[in-house]
Amino acid sequence: MITVKHVAQAAGVSPGTVSNALTGKRPVSPKTRSRIFQAIEELGYKPNLLARSLVNRRSHTIAIVTSEVEQFGPARILSGIDEQAEELGYSLLLTLMRNPAEEDVEQTITNLVARGVDGIIWAVHQVGNNRRWFTAERRKELPPIAFVTMEPKPGMAIVNTDNRAGAKMAVQHLISRERRVIGHIAGPLDWWEARERLHGWRATLADAGLENSDDLLVKGNWSAESGEAGLRQLLERRPDMDGIFLGNDQMAIGALQAAHRLGYAIPGDLALVGFDNIPESRYFWPPLTTIHQGLFEIGRVALQTIHDAIEESGASGERHITIQPELIVRESS
């Protein structure tokens, strides 16, 4: 392995001077500088980032903790994080939590801190009490940390989607399509996002003077299976239902299949609106009207937020950023 010492020797200078030439923090005369770089070139010297991190207390590494990366949402966010990370010169240390409800995160956190990450992006969905570990004292021992997808809380850096606004757009769209009995299949209600979308559904119907009783509500679990079962259940209870807002696109595709099997015409008998705008939704049959979240943007912003927090390390750290969703109208409504 080639080190600064070798370069220094080859260039006939001291190691310190090589370092100065490399970092540019101290002036180096043009000719020694060129000698040094020539030696670097010839020897194929590459700085050891581990050693550099050790002395600089800066690893240019950001940890990203997420779950269910096979889902479109987390994957898209990850993609956005990566793009911004590359732009700002960070590498990404990835940790996948198999279960988002996991409350015991000590081991994960300890590992990340021990590896000297400069910051952490916590992109695990808020489920149940899985944020309990992040206390005020805890915060002191940790590098800057940004949370993706959770409810606003004082003193925390948070980036999320306006889920209520998205639900509102979905329901208002159904109303504009002359639907008057509008059901909802929600995600699991221990998920913050599911509760927000449910709330948006309820509030919008109430504002419009339409029914929003529990009779029109079914609780799913984000899966297509639960969307299928949910729709059957709702139609049994309420054959008069003519519109439905699904908590996500996965449940929507299940519901679409149930509707086909039951012989319902879409959108004639029943109009559907999903949430997420997964790439496939455009090719559902019929193509699905849905709510687009700016997930890539959320990823970028989250990384930028962490970067800012790292730079101005004295700051309070509180920042809440909300990305507005968008209605995508297709043939299912």
Add this chain to the structure above:
Amino acid sequence: MITVKHVAQAAGVSPGTVSNALTGKRPVSPKTRSRIFQAIEELGYKPNLLARSLVNRRSHTIAIVTSEVEQFGPARILSGIDEQAEELGYSLLLTLMRNPAEEDVEQTITNLVARGVDGIIWAVHQVGNNRRWFTAERRKELPPIAFVTMEPKPGMAIVNTDNRAGAKMAVQHLISRERRVIGHIAGPLDWWEARERLHGWRATLADAGLENSDDLLVKGNWSAESGEAGLRQLLERRPDMDGIFLGNDQMAIGALQAAHRLGYAIPGDLALVGFDNIPESRYFWPPLTTIHQGLFEIGRVALQTIHDAIEESGASGERHITIQPELIVRESS
């Protein structure tokens, strides 16, 4: 920050002894041992993995380089890698290449080596000449590296799917369903996987004495759009086509939509078989017959392979592992 020195002082021993107690590589007397661990507990000492990596020349970090992590395939592989990594105590350094055809990988490789990763999993699809950078000389300067999804080559560690076998199963299934004019929509032919699947289609038809001319072949680009366009084109050329094998499920969903719009009955008029078994494929309309790849398993095996190579660092490094795919029969055929 608490270091070994603090612990040593608190326990009344030398730093070296603390290290010995921690790693267990040298014997430590029971009572000093317990004193040390008590001090560790009280001070909340956490070893600095950066420093440890520096001296040990072992970071317990494995780099994973991939692209298009929003696609099911790469994401699923990543998931498998992560599971095995956790089991073996590795952390993952993730690099996303925006363009899989990218041939200039110097910067990425340099960064990973500089960060002292113990091994690399190269999970970028083989496209065009994007493996050219990996030469015999190059190999000497790099830690162990395993390639996912590429053609077998001497001296390399490779984990992949038997794409030809998968294609064969798909076509044989269509034949068993009494189809005699079987088309294919291929992925971009600069992709190795696309070529393999195409080859499987051709060979199986030839073996069965059925037509496999270019008239029955269209080149897509993996996207649903291209599946839609491809099917229209094929049906225009060959109205007698009664079966079709799609290079992946994305193109299949596009083809399904085109078939609906053209008024074709599935599978009555036309039977479809896809490739990948993405989660949504079960909910396409009708549910899609497809080929399941063991992608999670591929990820696990790739990491295990790297781990083995790291442990026995003198080995040649050549190992080719092929995972067999599986036919999933649903209602589209």
Add this chain to the structure above:
DNA sequence: TTGTACGCGTTATCAC
């Protein structure tokens, strides 16, 4: 402008 010496936190070697 450049060289020297030390420190980052840890482990390994060699004495004792």
Add this chain to the structure above:
DNA sequence: GTGATAACGCGTACAA
């Protein structure tokens, strides 16, 4: 079994 000492590769005071 334990304690000094050196070393991993680099950055940075301080001195020259």
